[in-house]
Amino acid sequence: MGNTTGYMNKLFAVARIKWTCIIRNASIMVGPILTVGMVWMYKVLYGSMVDGELPPILTGIILSLGISMNICMDGFMMVGMAIAEEKEKHTLRVLMTSSVTGAQYFVGSILFPFVITVAVNFVVLLISQVSIEYVSIPAFFLISVTASLISCVLGMIVGICASNQMNASLIAYPLLMVFMMIPILGNMSEAVRKVSGFLFTGVLTEMTDCFANETRYVVKPLDVAVLVGELIISVLVFLILYKKNGYEKD
Amino acid sequence: MEQNVLLQLSHISKRFKTDLALVDISMSLHPGEVLGFLGPSGAGKTTTIKIITGQLRQTSGEARILGTDSTNIDASIYEKIGVVSDNSGIYEKMTVWQNLVMFAQIWGVSNARVEEVLRQVGLAKHRKKQAGKLSKGQTQRLVLARAVLHKPKILFLDEPTSGLDPATAVEIHKMLLDLKAEGMAIFLTTHNMEEATKLCDNVALLHKGEIVEFGSPQELCLKYNTNKRYQVLLDGNEELVLEQNPENIDKIAGWMRKNQVQRIHSCEPTLESVFLQVTGKALSA
Ligand SMILES: Nc1ncnc2c1ncn2[C@@H]1O[C@H](COP(=O)(O)OP(=O)(O)O)[C@@H](O)[C@H]1O
Numbered sequence: 001m002g003n004t005t006g007y008m009n010k011l012f013a014v015a016r017i018k019w020t021c022i023i024r025n026a027s028i029m030v031g032p033i034l035t036v037g038m039v040w041m042y043k044v045l046y047g048s049m050v051d052g053e054l055p056p057i058l059t060g061i062i063l064s065l066g067i068s069m070n071i072c073m074d075g076f077m078m079v080g081m082a083i084a085e086e087k088e089k090h091t092l093r094v095l096m097t098s099s100v101t102g103a104q105y106f107v108g109s110i111l112f113p114f115v116i117t118v119a120v121n122f123v124v125l126l127i128s129q130v131s132i133e134y135v136s137i138p139a140f141f142l143i144s145v146t147a148s149l150i151s152c153v154l155g156m157i158v159g160i161c162a163s164n165q166m167n168a169s170l171i172a173y174p175l176l177m178v179f180m181m182i183p184i185l186g187n188m189s190e191a192v193r194k195v196s197g198f199l200f201t202g203v204l205t206e207m208t209d210c211f212a213n214e215t216r217y218v219v220k221p222l223d224v225a226v227l228v229g230e231l232i233i234s235v236l237v238f239l240i241l242y243k244k245n246g247y248e249k250d
Numbered sequence: 251m252e253q254n255v256l257l258q259l260s261h262i263s264k265r266f267k268t269d270l271a272l273v274d275i276s277m278s279l280h281p282g283e284v285l286g287f288l289g290p291s292g293a294g295k296t297t298t299i300k301i302i303t304g305q306l307r308q309t310s311g312e313a314r315i316l317g318t319d320s321t322n323i324d325a326s327i328y329e330k331i332g333v334v335s336d337n338s339g340i341y342e343k344m345t346v347w348q349n350l351v352m353f354a355q356i357w358g359v360s361n362a363r364v365e366e367v368l369r370q371v372g373l374a375k376h377r378k379k380q381a382g383k384l385s386k387g388q389t390q391r392l393v394l395a396r397a398v399l400h401k402p403k404i405l406f407l408d409e410p411t412s413g414l415d416p417a418t419a420v421e422i423h424k425m426l427l428d429l430k431a432e433g434m435a436i437f438l439t440t441h442n443m444e445e446a447t448k449l450c451d452n453v454a455l456l457h458k459g460e461i462v463e464f465g466s467p468q469e470l471c472l473k474y475n476t477n478k479r480y481q482v483l484l485d486g487n488e489e490l491v492l493e494q495n496p497e498n499i500d501k502i503a504g505w506m507r508k509n510q511v512q513r514i515h516s517c518e519p520t521l522e523s524v525f526l527q528v529t530g531k532a533l534s535a
Pocket residue numbers: 250266269270271289290291292293294295296297298
């Protein structure tokens with residue numbers, strides 16, 4: 001077996017294990033299903049109320065709600081809960097004593113949740129039916145991909161800190177509140193909106209608001225700094241935690 | 251270093267904060283050898299396995315596994331060794347087959363080998379069963395099957411039969427003896443002296459982190475057979491335990507001449523009583 005083939009085989013084996021576990025774990029799969037279901041339900045509900053095309057404000061709410069929910073709950077929870085489940089069932093140590101490296105486990109763990117998160121973002125965008133002429137697809141794609149990646153890395157941090165699934169939700173909850181609620185509350189208070197601009201989820205909802213309000217969206221340098229900065233910070237936090245105890249403390 | 255030493259521990263010690271868990275452990279393991287660490291709970295068995303397999307760092311001393319210092323080993327060592335820890339889990343929501351195939355992919359092992367191992371451990375007809383629905387004994391056989399998929403040179407087993415009923419333990423023992431016959435070296439820990447006697451070529455008696463005795467089960471038992479005794483069952487179902495001394499020898503000889511002996515046993519110590527004699531503590535404490 002060639003070295004690279006061997007390396008990729010291990011990585012894909014982890015991804016395959018994760019995929020198999022995640023799709024069989026109802027409490028994890030409820031996330032993306034709920035996200036898509038809710039967006040679709042709001043769409044139908046609001047649609048029947050206004051009888052015709054949705055006003056931008058409602059489209060904006062649907063879009064930002066769906067995307068915030070997806071980013072904050074789906075990739076994040078999938079990754080974190082799947083690791084917690086492995087700790088609970090004592091399979092993580094089996095994997096880590098089977099010649100899988102820390103890096104292979106990392107990539108293998110986030111691969112599938114990451115793809116799902118990016119995909120659900122697109123699905124939400126489609127369902128919301130914002131007028132496509134105001135949507136900048138490259139910007140949406142890049143920001144959505146980066147945010148999904150941050151979400152998955154945050155999930156790795158939750159997974160490394162948690163010892164079981166119960167405990168993982170407890171750790172995840174405060175993070176979820178900050179990253180999901182602040183951008184939503186930003187619609188109500190100018191001060192909160194300022195703070196929100198410094199969160200990767202805030203950058204995301206600002207973009208979707210632009211799409212919904214049918215104003216042209218341009219990526220600001222601050223947005224790029226926030227996204228890249230928070231990606232780097234989350235990876236660093238992960239690495240520090242990993243260096244300390246590995247994935248699982250003895 | 252000797253040519254075919256797979257594993258060599260020299261003066262390994264381990265300290266957790268202030269507690270000494272292992273003190274000056276030295277030993278070696280050769281191909282086809284079954285080596286047992288026998289000791290009660292808390293003796294340091296799990297700690298020893300974790301240090302050798304690179305999951306824990308020793309405080310002092312040197313461990314070499316397959317020629318590599320254990321402090322320098324990376325994930326690739328696990329392509330050559332198999333590890334079954336005291337709580338190794340399985341993926342309960344996957345089938346038996348999936349549980350093995352995932353690891354076959356990690357090790358680049360063919361499906362034919364998965365098939366072979368599956369038959370070896372007697373789980374072939376359960377391949378499509380959800381692993382979470384297996385019995386305790388079947389689960390442990392699956393764990394063992396997974397650990398030997400890639401034909402490791404050394405198999406580490408941390409209390410492989412603890413919590414299993416005697417009949418299931420016997421099944422596991424049979425599997426282990428088959429693996430030994432294939433030339434695999436096995437390092438196992440146990441607090442069960444019968445298991446150690448039955449399986450191990452050599453046993454280290456571990457007490458409070460120290461090897462207090464080492465040798466083959468037979469050697470150890472004979473070494474501590476200091477005052478020899480015989481258990482005799484005479485006609486009329488009279489049972490006696492007699493020490494070996496001139497007077498008793500004559501007595502026994504007399505009974506034998508008159509054909510009055512129904513049964514006679516020498517009472518050499520078991521590993522259990524050797525352990526008790528050496529440490530003053532019972533194994534099953
Ligand atoms: N991570 C740890 N931190 C502190 N003490 C530990 C740790 N692991 C084991 N010990 C201690 O080391 C000793 C040996 O433990 P262990 O190797 O698990 O024993 P055994 O496997 O023989 O039952 C025990 O006294 C235990 O409390």
